[in-house]
Amino acid sequence: MSSVKTWRCAALSAYIAAGVAVPLAGYALATTQANVNAIAVAQQRLSDTEWRDHLVDDNQVSAASAAGEGMGLDSRPYSPAVDWSAVGDRVMPSVVMVSVIEQAKGDGSRNRAWLIPGVETNLATAWLTRYRAWQHGWAKADQEREWVTMGAGFLIGDGRQVATAGHVISGSEGVRVKLSAGEWRAARVVGVDLAQDVALLRIEGEPGQPVAIAPAMPPQGQAVAAVGSPNGWGFSLSAGVVSRYGSSAGMFATRPMLQIAAPVIGGNSGGPVFNTRGEAVGMVSFGKAEFQQTVPIGRVLAVAAQLEPVAP
Amino acid sequence: MADINVTGGTCRELTKYRMTFAAALAALALAGWMIQTAYEQHIKILQIGDKSGELLQMRGLTAHQEGAQHEQR
Numbered sequence: 001m002s003s004v005k006t007w008r009c010a011a012l013s014a015y016i017a018a019g020v021a022v023p024l025a026g027y028a029l030a031t032t033q034a035n036v037n038a039i040a041v042a043q044q045r046l047s048d049t050e051w052r053d054h055l056v057d058d059n060q061v062s063a064a065s066a067a068g069e070g071m072g073l074d075s076r077p078y079s080p081a082v083d084w085s086a087v088g089d090r091v092m093p094s095v096v097m098v099s100v101i102e103q104a105k106g107d108g109s110r111n112r113a114w115l116i117p118g119v120e121t122n123l124a125t126a127w128l129t130r131y132r133a134w135q136h137g138w139a140k141a142d143q144e145r146e147w148v149t150m151g152a153g154f155l156i157g158d159g160r161q162v163a164t165a166g167h168v169i170s171g172s173e174g175v176r177v178k179l180s181a182g183e184w185r186a187a188r189v190v191g192v193d194l195a196q197d198v199a200l201l202r203i204e205g206e207p208g209q210p211v212a213i214a215p216a217m218p219p220q221g222q223a224v225a226a227v228g229s230p231n232g233w234g235f236s237l238s239a240g241v242v243s244r245y246g247s248s249a250g251m252f253a254t255r256p257m258l259q260i261a262a263p264v265i266g267g268n269s270g271g272p273v274f275n276t277r278g279e280a281v282g283m284v285s286f287g288k289a290e291f292q293q294t295v296p297i298g299r300v301l302a303v304a305a306q307l308e309p310v311a312p
Numbered sequence: 313m314a315d316i317n318v319t320g321g322t323c324r325e326l327t328k329y330r331m332t333f334a335a336a337l338a339a340l341a342l343a344g345w346m347i348q349t350a351y352e353q354h355i356k357i358l359q360i361g362d363k364s365g366e367l368l369q370m371r372g373l374t375a376h377q378e379g380a381q382h383e384q385r
Contacts, residue, residue: 004322007329014336022339025346032353039361046367113361115374128354167370195372253372 028124038118053249066244067220074216082223082276088237090278092180094211095227097234098164099149100172104142152228152271159207163300164270165285166194177203191307195253197285198303214279218242226264226284228271238263248293251286257293258282264292
């Protein structure tokens, strides 16, 4: 009889355990499968919009449009001999390096997967994420975060405002900037327009020297220089030429960009692009090989004004 | 006669409980496989989803949902 009792007890326990486990596991699996599908849809959407924007740009581009037709380009006389050394001296006080500390992973609630339409956030995802955090030691990694120079920026407005690329500070928890004199300043993020890749910071302490703004965009072929922190090598200056005007699909919202051909790599992002008079004409956004897409300075200032409207 | 009946009943009960136990074990194994699969998929969601979510933000294709929390819908 004891054997019957034992088996009855074991069968009942296993039956109850299975009755609880199977629905819970099904709930978790159904959620994650739905999330995988939602991400696949999002990736397809990204691919489709990139291709559509590429086709539109491909159909519209011409030599005249690439040269900036109808933009009211800078017609002032420029000396054929460029003294980049003098330009560097003039512009460096307005340039800053941007250092960030990445956002803590914590419980994973800031993961951007949850921003994708259709991705479920429920008890199943919460518990699976917590298990992942425990398994991968996110708490320890969060404690070991350090400041990393991710890009550059430049002073605008009242000398306490810093314009930089949105993606430089995207996903960061803290921001600080290094002025050209080598002094670190704490900064707070006023706002970010990631789709236009523009962010506005405000630094503490005494204001610096805001950058001079070019009254018009440089014509195609004119010499320009970028200042930034390529590979973390702060305040590096590299020269090139205006390559073309047009849009480039695939990275950010498709908008008219100033394309330059100059040696620019990761870390230059957010850095200013100057003409040979030392006036800012753009801000480095992204690129491929020698060809870099920069946000025209007028749009940088317009977005900055939207992010922090000046009190009347 | 009575002994035979008791023994037969016990045997049937034992068989029933053993079959129930085996079926429950199979269901538990299935649940374990489902949890493991869900976890593996969730790891990919955290990695690929984070990148895709960032790209959607960068392309301006997602509504602002900052601070989305884990909660029952």
